[in-house]
Amino acid sequence: MKFGVFTVMLPDLSPDEAVQALADTGYDGVEWRVTRVPDTVRDQAPSFWGNNLCTLAPTVQEGERARNLAAQAGLAIPNLGTYINVGDLPAVEEAMAFAR
Numbered sequence: 001m002k003f004g005v006f007t008v009m010l011p012d013l014s015p016d017e018a019v020q021a022l023a024d025t026g027y028d029g030v031e032w033r034v035t036r037v038p039d040t041v042r043d044q045a046p047s048f049w050g051n052n053l054c055t056l057a058p059t060v061q062e063g064e065r066a067r068n069l070a071a072q073a074g075l076a077i078p079n080l081g082t083y084i085n086v087g088d089l090p091a092v093e094e095a096m097a098f099a100r
Contacts, residue, residue, distance in 0.1 A: 004029030006081055007054040012046040015065070018054045019073035029076040032066050034058050034098060035083050056098075058082065058091070063098035 005027055010018045015032075022030055033055045041050040056062040070077050080099060084091045 002028035002076070004031055004076065004078055006031040007033045008048050008052060008081065010054040011048050011052040013054050015054055015056060015069055019069045019075055022075060023073040027075065029078045030070055030073075031079045031081055032056050032077065033081045034062075034066075034095065035081075058094045058098045060097050060100075063100065066098075 003026075005018075005022055007013075007015070007018055007030060010021070013021060019030060033052060034057075035055060036057055037051060037055050041047075044051045046053050056066055066077065080095065082091075082095045084095055086092070
């Protein structure tokens with residue numbers, strides 16, 4: 001059995017810090033939290049659903065970053081946590097571009 005962590009659980013770590021911590025503790029994968037953090041919460045303390053520092057924006061550049069970070073740490077990416085409604089086709093397309 002393999003184990004991974006959804007980065008919503010790591011609100012006070014950067015993506016770089018998160019992959020290192022996961023690799024160091026023996027995890028096999030990382031499920032990235034992929035969404036836009038509202039500007040209105042960026043000055044708040046890190047939190048699970050608000051200013052989560054381990055969140056990646058749904059852009060092609062951040063998708064490449066996610067793949068590179070995971071690969072360097074030897075982690076698989078089994079899933080992306082995007083919070084997208086299936087009827088929101090532009091957001092689905094954006095997330096698919098991230099995943100490519």
